[in-house]
Amino acid sequence: xxxxxxxxxxxxxxxxxxxNTDYLRVIGVGLPRTGTSSLKNALEILGFGPCHxxxxxxxxxxxxxxxxxxxxxxxxxxxxxxxxxxxxxxxPTALFYKELHQIYPKAKLILTVRDxxxxxxxxxxxxxxxxxxxxLFFINIYPLRNLRxxxxxxxxxxxKWIDEYGEIGPHIHELHNARVIxxxxxxxxxxxxxxxxxxxxxxFLNVPIxxxxxxxxxxYPEYVQxxxxxARLVGCCAWIFIIVVVIVLIYFFSSFIGxxxxxxxxxxx
Numbered sequence: 001x002x003x004x005x006x007x008x009x010x011x012x013x014x015x016x017x018x019x020n021t022d023y024l025r026v027i028g029v030g031l032p033r034t035g036t037s038s039l040k041n042a043l044e045i046l047g048f049g050p051c052h053x054x055x056x057x058x059x060x061x062x063x064x065x066x067x068x069x070x071x072x073x074x075x076x077x078x079x080x081x082x083x084x085x086x087x088x089x090x091x092p093t094a095l096f097y098k099e100l101h102q103i104y105p106k107a108k109l110i111l112t113v114r115d116x117x118x119x120x121x122x123x124x125x126x127x128x129x130x131x132x133x134x135x136l137f138f139i140n141i142y143p144l145r146n147l148r149x150x151x152x153x154x155x156x157x158x159x160k161w162i163d164e165y166g167e168i169g170p171h172i173h174e175l176h177n178a179r180v181i182x183x184x185x186x187x188x189x190x191x192x193x194x195x196x197x198x199x200x201x202x203x204f205l206n207v208p209i210x211x212x213x214x215x216x217x218x219x220y221p222e223y224v225q226x227x228x229x230x231a232r233l234v235g236c237c238a239w240i241f242i243i244v245v246v247i248v249l250i251y252f253f254s255s256f257i258g259x260x261x262x263x264x265x266x267x268x269x
Contacts, residue, residue, distance in 0.1 A: 024082060024104040026051075026205070028089030029097040029180050030112030031173060033123040035194030036090035037218030039112055042198075043087045045216070046207050052088040057150045064149030067092045071156040079103055091157055098183070108205060109189045111180050117170035127224035132158040133168070141231050143238035194218070 026048050028039055040051045057064040063081065070076045071092070078100055082088060089112070093100060101107060114120035130137040132154040141147045158168060165172050181191065190204040197215040202208065 024085060024088055024100060024107045026087035026110060027093070027097050027100050027104070027107045028087070028110050028112060029094050029189075030089070030110070030192075031094065031120065031176055032091050033120060033127060034112040034114050034173075035192075035218055036112055038194045038216045039110065039192070039201075039218075040087075040089050041216035041218070042194075042201060043089070045210060045213060046202070046205065048087040048205070050085050050087075052082060052085045052090075052093055054090045054092065054150070054153075057153060058146050061146045061149045064146070064153050067153045068149070068156055070096070071153065071160065092153055095157065095160070097180075109180075109184055110201075110204070111177060111189060111191045113177055113191060113193055114173060115193065115195075117173040120173040121170040123221055127219070127221040128154070130228055137228070137232070140239075141235040143242060144231065144235055147231055147235075 026043055028036060030036060030039075032054065036053060037055075040053045043049060043051045057067065066076055066081060078096070082093070082100075088094075088100070089110075097109065101109065114123070131151050138148075138151050138155070141151065161168055161172055165175060177191075181189065190200065192200060192204075194215065198209045202210075
């Protein structure tokens with residue numbers, strides 16, 4: 001299975017309050033490609049893990065199916081869906097942060113942002129855009145079930161963006177952030193650029209700053225591009241295998257039918 005997430009660094013993570021927690025303590029409300037992978041790793045270091053991220057859909061494809069249904073307008077039990085997580089970041093959960101905050105009213109909200117709208121959009125285009133927008137990529141990886149389901153969710157979210165914002169462009173970053181800031185109280189929301197590091201995050205969450213542990217770096221565009229190239233290659237191999245199997249089956253089936261017809265003809269003669 002192709003995993004687009006960055007490798008977990010082998011560093012100490014604080015123990016969570018429960019090994020089987022069933023409530024969210026932190027809800028990330030930032031767009032993808034705003035440092036959500038870095039925030040996920042940081043939260044897990046601070047003891048707010050496991051943290052849900054879109055890459056979880058690769059590991060748990062049944063979640064992809066459920067989120068696709070939610071995006072189609074079906075109701076879902078978010079409490080059951082996110083059971084076992086202490087935090088969530090990135091989409092698709094960020095799109096439903098208001099619903100999640102109603103279920104977990106004590107959860108802290110963190111809005112990850114980029115330096116500019118243009119910087120965010122360039123990062124989006126140069127990394128995960130094929131998963132969201134590229135029809136050829138979708139056809140290419142279609143035999144890969146887990147990645148296919150993730151793509152289905154991403155494409156539905158792209159449609160939601162188009163419905164809400166008119167088109168996919170830099171303005172989404174500005175409009176999304178402005179809406180989140182307007183809808184929430186300042187003391188419940190941290191507007192956070194991951195370049196700021198541990199200090200504002202730990203102060204907001206009221207936890208000690210980790211000593212001698214650098215703030216995590218997430219998925220750079222070059223890393224994501226490399227993973228997508230691997231996904232395309234694996235997808236092509238899967239298609240070749242499927243085509244070869246179909247050809248072999250057609251050959252043996254036609255040979256079998258031909259043999260039967262020949263026997264019937266010889267018998268009648």
